[in-house]
Amino acid sequence: MLYIVIPVFNRLAYTRACLQSLRQQTINRFRTIVVDDGSTDGTSEVLAREFPEVEVLQGDGNLFWTAGVNMGIRRALEHGADRVMTLNNDVICDAAFVERMLHWAHKYPEALLGALELDASTAQPIYGGEVFSWLTHRRSDLLEVLKPEQRRGLHPVTYLPGRGLLIPAQVFASIGLFDEKRLPHYLADYDFTSVARRHGFPVYINYDAHLLTYPEESGQEITRKQKSLRGYYEHLFGIRGGGNLRNFTHFALKNCPTPLVPLFLVNGYARRLVGYFLH
Known part of the structure; x- marks a missing residue:
């Protein structure tokens, strides 16, 4: 069973829209866990009322992204999850998103998979993975490298962000959870996927699965x-x-x-x- 873990802190409107997009998926073979890290906008109460199918875990406001995700992953593994997806609340999942992620996950059961990201306001691709050079500190953006006809299927990358990251359960058994002690918020996702890749787990961006994002709303x-x-x-x-x-x-x-x-x-x-x- 796939479990989707979404850490949230306020921004209820985004969380609602994200969960609604999960309700509209072409397949429903997954369960959702939201980790509410001390929201003050009524997030937990609204989710209990409007999304009873979602399990909500409570934080104290000091989890930040990494510890929040880890709390949800631990619960998912307790429930027997064989795959976990980390998902940010400020994304909208295309209706076939989960289906297309699981399609490739079944073909490559040990791989970590990310998704092609589109700007929610323009529907134009804005993130399609990258290959990073440790020597030159330069990123090779696959959206600039791949021709339009090549923008489908899987492509290997150096690392992946955590917004829409599909992880086989055996990865956690091999390398543990995200590094919440040293990387409490940013870089924990890039670190986790980079460590997984070095331990022999393939890391791919899936151009068949689409997420709509709001790049202007990121903290950075x-x-x-x-x-x-x-x-x-x-x-x-x-x-x-x-x-x-x-x-x-x-x-x-x-x-x-x-x-x-x-x-x-x-x-x-x-x-x-x-x-x-x-x-």
Whole structure:
């Protein structure tokens, strides 16, 4: 059985829309767990009333993304899940999303799978996976590399984000859960999928499965738009900071090939220190 785990904190309208899109899937062979990390907008009460099929777990407001996801994964595994999907609440699933993810999951039962992301306002592809060079610190965006006729099926990638990430249960048995101690919010998904790949689990982006997302609503985009010294500090040191130097250091030490670590760290620090003002 597939279990879908969705961590939430407020933004009830997004959660409703996401869960409604799951109700409209072409197949219903899955169950959903929402981890409500201390929402103050009535999320838990509304979900109990409007989505009784959804199991809601309660956090204390200090879980953030990684610990919230891990709480849901633990419950899913207790229920006997053979696959878990992590999903953000600010996405809309195409009606055939789950069906198309499971189609390839059955063909490649040990693979971790992500999905093609489309801008919810324009329906244009905005994220289709990437291949990363640890040496040059450059990302090769598959949307720029693949020809239109190649944008179907599976394509190998270096890592995947957690918004729509399908994970076989045996991956957790092999490498454990997401690293909530060292990566409480950002980079935990890239770290997890990178570690899984190094342990022999294939990591693919699935161009047949589509998610609608709201790129302008991400925490990183909001922070960068409202540039300030406080925002710069939060960018580099805050738990939700997209350029958090501590998180980046942990990610680099865990995943970068050892001979390249010094160069990778210097490159990465420089990008984070100046990147806030360039975007």
